[in-house]
Amino acid sequence: MLGSRVILNILSGDPTVAQVSRDPTDVFNDLLTAFLVMGTIVGVVVVAYILHSAYKYKIDDTPAEGQYDIDTSTFADEDETESVARPQLGEIPSGVGKGGGKKLFLSFAISALIVVGLIIFAYWNLLYIEDTPEDAIEIGVDANQYDYEYTYPSGETTSQLFIPADKPVELNVTACHPGECGTPGEGDGEVWHTWHSQDLSAGADAIPGQYTQTWVQESDPGEYRVQCQELCGAGHSSMNFDDGVVVMEQDEFQDWCEDEECMDDEELDNWLNSPAEGDN
Numbered sequence: 476m477l478g479s480r481v482i483l484n485i486l487s488g489d490p491t492v493a494q495v496s497r498d499p500t501d502v503f504n505d506l507l508t509a510f511l512v513m514g515t516i517v518g519v520v521v522v523a524y525i526l527h528s529a530y531k532y533k534i535d536d537t538p539a540e541g542q543y544d545i546d547t548s549t550f551a552d553e554d555e556t557e558s559v560a561r562p563q564l565g566e567i568p569s570g571v572g573k574g575g576g577k578k579l580f581l582s583f584a585i586s587a588l589i590v591v592g593l594i595i596f597a598y599w600n601l602l603y604i605e606d607t608p609e610d611a612i613e614i615g616v617d618a619n620q621y622d623y624e625y626t627y628p629s630g631e632t633t634s635q636l637f638i639p640a641d642k643p644v645e646l647n648v649t650a651c652h653p654g655e656c657g658t659p660g661e662g663d664g665e666v667w668h669t670w671h672s673q674d675l676s677a678g679a680d681a682i683p684g685q686y687t688q689t690w691v692q693e694s695d696p697g698e699y700r701v702q703c704q705e706l707c708g709a710g711h712s713s714m715n716f717d718d719g720v721v722v723m724e725q726d727e728f729q730d731w732c733e734d735e736e737c738m739d740d741e742e743l744d745n746w747l748n749s750p751a752e753g754d755n
């Protein structure tokens with residue numbers, strides 16, 4: 476739930492415990508949970524209050540002729556034969572009479588608090604997503620018709636994205652590098668694609684001649700799906716890879732990267748052993 480790992484990090488205060496920044500999927504799950512919980516509470520309260528009012532103000536015997544006409548200008552609580560102050564048809568809450576409009580004020584105040592609270596919470600989370608963590612390394616993503624090519628810091632390229640668990644990676648996404656774009660429709664035609672992984676809650680447009688950045692981080696090792704979400708040609712539907720991203724345990728990634736020479740050994744060591752952003 477609410478960034479349990481963040482809370483754990485705060486509580487631990489122990490420098491030997493690995494400090495980890497939040498995965499984007501956790502951030503979006505927290506947002507969804509907050510909106511779902513608040514929406515459910517508001518819905519239940521509103522429906523319960525409607526049912527309560529319908530019961531409380533029900534008419535239980537035949538009204539006298541003209542008793543509930545819209546023209547009735549007096550409040551029902553001034554009518555000594557009635558046991559409750561029943562709202563009249565067409566009556567607008569005035570704040571006059573019983574309660575002095577306290578309920579009206581309360582309902583507006585609580586609604587405003589909930590809405591403003593959700594806006595602040597959503598902004599706080601989305602600002603976190605907007606900023607790539609400082610300890611991320613950059614990997615290039617070239618979207619082609621109809622596959623992806625990943626370029627590691629050493630220049631080594633792969634067709635799947637291999638990353639270590641719990642480490643942020645910035646993706647620098649493009650369809651073709653500036654000055655290298657050909658004519659759309661010819662050969663490996665330079666058209667728009669996207670790099671998108673719903674599993675990792677991340678995605679970016681792949682625009683010919685431009686770079687777009689996003690970042691990924693995932694704590695659970697495994698395979699994650701990558702899809703192109705821009706209709707990019709006849710083979711678009713094949714740009715859909717169940718194992719597009721492979722998240723490995725950090726030591727497993729270290730071995731892989733050393734074998735593939737994906738980046739400088741010292742740089743790799745520093746990266747995997749660096750504390751997460753915001754920690755000392």
Ligand SMILES: [Cu+2]
Nearest residue numbers: 668703707714
């Ligand atoms: Cu595509």
